[in-house]
Amino acid sequence: VRIVVAGFGRVGRTFVSHLLDREEQLRLESGVALRLVAVATSRSTWLPPEHAEPAPLRAAIAAERFQRLPGRHEEWNAEEAIRHVEADLLVEATGGDPRHGEPATTNVRAALEHGLHVVAASKGAFVHGRSMHDLAARRGLQLRVGAAAGAALPTIDLARYALAGTRIESVEGILNGTSNYILGAMAASGSAFADALHDAQVIGAAEPNPELDVDGVDTACKLVIIANAVLGADIGLDDVPVHGISGLEPEDLERAAARGRTIRLLGTLRRGGSGWQARVEPTPLPLAHPLASVSGFEKGISYTSDLMDRVTAIGGRSDPNGAAAALTRDILNLVAVLPEGLSSPAPL
Numbered sequence: 001v002r003i004v005v006a007g008f009g010r011v012g013r014t015f016v017s018h019l020l021d022r023e024e025q026l027r028l029e030s031g032v033a034l035r036l037v038a039v040a041t042s043r044s045t046w047l048p049p050e051h052a053e054p055a056p057l058r059a060a061i062a063a064e065r066f067q068r069l070p071g072r073h074e075e076w077n078a079e080e081a082i083r084h085v086e087a088d089l090l091v092e093a094t095g096g097d098p099r100h101g102e103p104a105t106t107n108v109r110a111a112l113e114h115g116l117h118v119v120a121a122s123k124g125a126f127v128h129g130r131s132m133h134d135l136a137a138r139r140g141l142q143l144r145v146g147a148a149a150g151a152a153l154p155t156i157d158l159a160r161y162a163l164a165g166t167r168i169e170s171v172e173g174i175l176n177g178t179s180n181y182i183l184g185a186m187a188a189s190g191s192a193f194a195d196a197l198h199d200a201q202v203i204g205a206a207e208p209n210p211e212l213d214v215d216g217v218d219t220a221c222k223l224v225i226i227a228n229a230v231l232g233a234d235i236g237l238d239d240v241p242v243h244g245i246s247g248l249e250p251e252d253l254e255r256a257a258a259r260g261r262t263i264r265l266l267g268t269l270r271r272g273g274s275g276w277q278a279r280v281e282p283t284p285l286p287l288a289h290p291l292a293s294v295s296g297f298e299k300g301i302s303y304t305s306d307l308m309d310r311v312t313a314i315g316g317r318s319d320p321n322g323a324a325a326a327l328t329r330d331i332l333n334l335v336a337v338l339p340e341g342l343s344s345p346a347p348l
């Protein structure tokens with residue numbers, strides 16, 4: 001699988017680093033050879049020479065930039081790399097505010113138009129309706145967004161595989177590790193919001209703009225991505241009322257605890273007469289609720305369906321390792337369902 005990586009931020013670098021460490025093991029265990037053919041940012045592209053030594057790339061990952069590597073193509077940004085490099089799959093891991101959708105949307109569209117399958121850790125291309133999924137379906141290409149919707153927590157795969165054939169009626173999720181950690185730290189010690197947020201930034205769980213975490217936007221993005229990917233919805237961020245945790249005080253958490261409840265930033269999806277209704281808000285959960293035990297940077301999702309009732313998954317802490325591993329997982333699962341391996345897509 002010839003891979004173009006768009007984005008050399010924490011997730012993109014960690015993905016490339018995993019590839020260096022595990023390429024051989026993955027090939028032996030899964031029979032899939034993953035090969036990096038380009039790493040691109042909004043400014044330039046690096047094309048690994050044949051049989052490149054791993055040491056310079058490891059140094060570039062440590063330095064957080066590939067500007068000194070031989071084989072750089074100054075003129076190409078990610079979109080141009082996608083259009084020019086012979087490849088099978090795009091790993092979309094650019095940063096950028098998901099509310100604006102760029103550069104991720106341009107990159108994903110270019111990849112699908114150009115015949116590449118896509119796995120994404122960025123959210124921007126999937127939070128304004130389901131058009132990328134429709135384009136992928138028309139092209140006969142695979143588009144996997146699990147790394148953007150909880151990453152190591154298998155939100156999408158649980159719905160797609162474990163609940164296949166049921167009618168999902170509602171979804172509840174603690175989908176943002178950073179705010180869950182902050183709430184836990186505040187409840188345990190009354191510790192200041194800012195200290196807990198700083199911890200989240202140090203381990204790489206928080207977004208580059210951490211307001212997206214604490215204001216609930218990141219949770220809303222994940223809800224929308226899940227709804228559009230596996231619930232047949234066609235919704236966008238504008239459809240989701242969002243309340244974050246920044247207004248909460250330790251006393252609010254204490255009062256909830258005195259009533260046997262724990263306040264969590266909960267995202268919910270409910271099937272209504274006119275489609276899926278989504279919302280995000282701090283919610284006092286009874287301690288017996290399956291998501292009440294989600295701790296620290298972990299997350300959780302609970303689906304209720306007509307035939308299997310409630311099914312819950314918990315864990316998958318938010319950090320760059322989990323996000324990068326989710327990209328690899330999605331690539332391996334994507335390749336496994338291709339009927340004839342990596343064949344040509346349908347014409348546009």
Ligand code: HSE
Nearest residue numbers: 176177178205207318
């Ligand atoms: N910032 C997110 C979190 C991880 O804290 O869960 C990326 O979606």
